[in-house]
Amino acid sequence: MRPSLSLRLALASALFANGVIGFQYPDCANGPLADNTVCDPKATPPERAAALVKALNIEEKLQNLVDMSKGAERLGLPAYAWWSEALHGVAASPGVRFNRTAGGRFSSATSFANSITLSAAFDDELVYKVADTISTEARAFANAGLAGLDYWTPNINPYKDPRWGRGHETPGEDPVRIKGYVKALLAGLEGDDPSIRKVVATCKHYAAYDLERWQGTTRHRFDAVVSLQDLSEYYLPPFQQCARDSKVGSFMCSYNALNGTPACASTYLMDDILRKHWGWTEHNNYITSDCNAIQDFLPGPKWHNFSSTQTEAEAAAVAYQAGTDTVCEVPGWPPYTDVIGAYNQTLLSEEVIDTALKRLYEGLVRVGYFDPASGSPYRSIGWEDVNTPEAQELALQSGTDGLVLLKNDGTLPLNLEDKTVALIGFWANSTNGGRILGGYSGFPPYIHSPVDAAEKLNLTYHYASGPLAENITQAAIDDWVAKALEPAKKSNVILYFGGTDTSIAAEDLDRDSIAWPEIQLAVIEALSALRQAPAEGEVWEGVRLRLRA
Numbered sequence: 001m002r003p004s005l006s007l008r009l010a011l012a013s014a015l016f017a018n019g020v021i022g023f024q025y026p027d028c029a030n031g032p033l034a035d036n037t038v039c040d041p042k043a044t045p046p047e048r049a050a051a052l053v054k055a056l057n058i059e060e061k062l063q064n065l066v067d068m069s070k071g072a073e074r075l076g077l078p079a080y081a082w083w084s085e086a087l088h089g090v091a092a093s094p095g096v097r098f099n100r101t102a103g104g105r106f107s108s109a110t111s112f113a114n115s116i117t118l119s120a121a122f123d124d125e126l127v128y129k130v131a132d133t134i135s136t137e138a139r140a141f142a143n144a145g146l147a148g149l150d151y152w153t154p155n156i157n158p159y160k161d162p163r164w165g166r167g168h169e170t171p172g173e174d175p176v177r178i179k180g181y182v183k184a185l186l187a188g189l190e191g192d193d194p195s196i197r198k199v200v201a202t203c204k205h206y207a208a209y210d211l212e213r214w215q216g217t218t219r220h221r222f223d224a225v226v227s228l229q230d231l232s233e234y235y236l237p238p239f240q241q242c243a244r245d246s247k248v249g250s251f252m253c254s255y256n257a258l259n260g261t262p263a264c265a266s267t268y269l270m271d272d273i274l275r276k277h278w279g280w281t282e283h284n285n286y287i288t289s290d291c292n293a294i295q296d297f298l299p300g301p302k303w304h305n306f307s308s309t310q311t312e313a314e315a316a317a318v319a320y321q322a323g324t325d326t327v328c329e330v331p332g333w334p335p336y337t338d339v340i341g342a343y344n345q346t347l348l349s350e351e352v353i354d355t356a357l358k359r360l361y362e363g364l365v366r367v368g369y370f371d372p373a374s375g376s377p378y379r380s381i382g383w384e385d386v387n388t389p390e391a392q393e394l395a396l397q398s399g400t401d402g403l404v405l406l407k408n409d410g411t412l413p414l415n416l417e418d419k420t421v422a423l424i425g426f427w428a429n430s431t432n433g434g435r436i437l438g439g440y441s442g443f444p445p446y447i448h449s450p451v452d453a454a455e456k457l458n459l460t461y462h463y464a465s466g467p468l469a470e471n472i473t474q475a476a477i478d479d480w481v482a483k484a485l486e487p488a489k490k491s492n493v494i495l496y497f498g499g500t501d502t503s504i505a506a507e508d509l510d511r512d513s514i515a516w517p518e519i520q521l522a523v524i525e526a527l528s529a530l531r532q533a534p535a536e537g538e539v540w541e542g543v544r545l546r547l548r549a
Helices: 005-017 045-055 058-062 115-120 124-143 175-190 228-235 237-245 267-277 293-297 312-322 339-344 350-365 389-400 450-456 474-488 518-528
Strands: 200-206 250-253 286-289 420-424 460-464 493-499 535-540
Touching (some): 045 350, 058 339, 058 350, 115 389, 124 175, 124 389, 175 228, 175 237, 237 250, 250 267, 267 312, 286 350, 293 312, 312 339, 312 350, 339 350, 420 474, 460 474, 493 518
Parallel strands (some): 200 250, 420 493, 493 535
């Protein structure tokens, strides 16, 4: 069994925090690299990356082919963690560290609405501003030695099936809408200056990825059988925007197979379509695998028509030869990618290795990693640029502008003057960031609940929590209904806050249906039956739910 996302991130982040790997800029003024062309801002980015790769010996090359790159002490090349996250704000991840001292410097970052909500605002200027703020805060963390310069975001797989656990991470189900969102987002993340990127963004998961774990099938063994028409008209347009039009710095190949071949072993996806057809051929354009995806090539329940790897070395060779440039590995969770074995067995040539490393390090050249601080417009960004009042206003706007009103029979807007309000539901007073913020979240400076809002508005209110679980006994249902009715009967207005959270739908966890959990429906129906108070509901989280009267 594979570890959960939270466990994988915890393992990786713990190793980062304990000094196994951290972030620092190379010393291009006085260090061993100073005489290498990679430190010469006057040279072209391809020349700079090629000079660095040429200086590495084969042992150093091999240890820098994975996401937790060890660098080269002999040359003064620091270790580097390629795996950083920033889906809707700088996020906890192996490449990002937060100072968890309450109120301390870099203890938090602005948390924006999840992608599904931000996209629903249909305001690409807002999307740009959010992304620009995220990349500014990412640069501040990097300048403090707490984060890298490349981020494995955004998730742009179309949200085709509402049971998919990661739908809230995406901009929605419409490829045309996703393209507009992606265009604005990448401009904000990577910046408008073609001479230097603000950060490197990564479009993922390429391609046809929209299943986690459903009725015995997992993403590690899922073969997406897709027609050429569906591929070209539905699944690929967002990625075309990334590569051909926005010229993003990085891609991530997905866990699943496409028509029998794992995505990270697919020359059709990575070479024929991405690099040749879309012209994504700049030397700085790198592809990473999803985490431990290369191990999925090994024998087991095999992909349809894919059985060419029997060993970890063979799997590594297939991935790099197909076009993957680095692989994500979960620290402390073997097996690891056997690039050394692949090279020693002559399965992986030094030419392929050099090509991958040039792409990776030219990506860092283009974000100013090897430039003097005085030569970069982003090296002066600091803690004072994180969680600014403007960023907090933007975070509020990102959440409110994407709200969707499904029905209004004249009840709204509510007049709460001289009214008593019942706040009911498991979201009504929740400040559990691990569940309320969604996937790939960081640590916001604060989390406000509806109860907090009622306090600030000086409302007269009664509060009752609510159920979440999907499978529960009738006795428990009766108990929750009774708890909800008590404050409701004392109130003029009932507000119900419910839906799902990451314990019901998340990475590695799909839903079996789109129905509300039955226990929540029972509570809602009991509240609606009171009639004396207008009952309004709010769905939190990005999972689509079927509503019924």
